[in-house]
Amino acid sequence: MTERDPDLLKENLPGPTVAIAAEALFLINLMLLPGLGFVMLMVLWLVHRKHPSPLVRNHLQQTVTVSLWGGGILVGLTLLALWLGGLANPWTWVIAILYFVCLHATLIIFGVMGLNAAILRHPYRYPVLGPRLED
Known part of the structure; x- marks a missing residue:
């Protein structure tokens, strides 16, 4: 273990709490409370966007940016697939649901990696x- 790495067995919450909260709210938005988790993340960003710690600013910037882009891409391309394929075509639903689930799961995995880093x-x-x- 290097000097920089915390001892996870001795510390309850070794990372900066705002960075951990940002990553946790990103995951809450994806898995538990969509929409409400996003609003809470945006409030956290508004309050702490000029935080003195570059690590906290990094995690806030990453989670807010990916929430905005990821949500837009997730909803936008799913609706586009449904619109182009037609709602009556069963293959449209297969493609739209498969796309949505795969991208959603990918964002969750990246969020867990971000929480681990925080x-x-x-x-x-x-x-x-x-x-x-x-840099």
């Missing part, structure tokens, strides 16, 4: 949708 006090960039990390 707990370990590491910066994190969501693959593809996350903004570049500040």
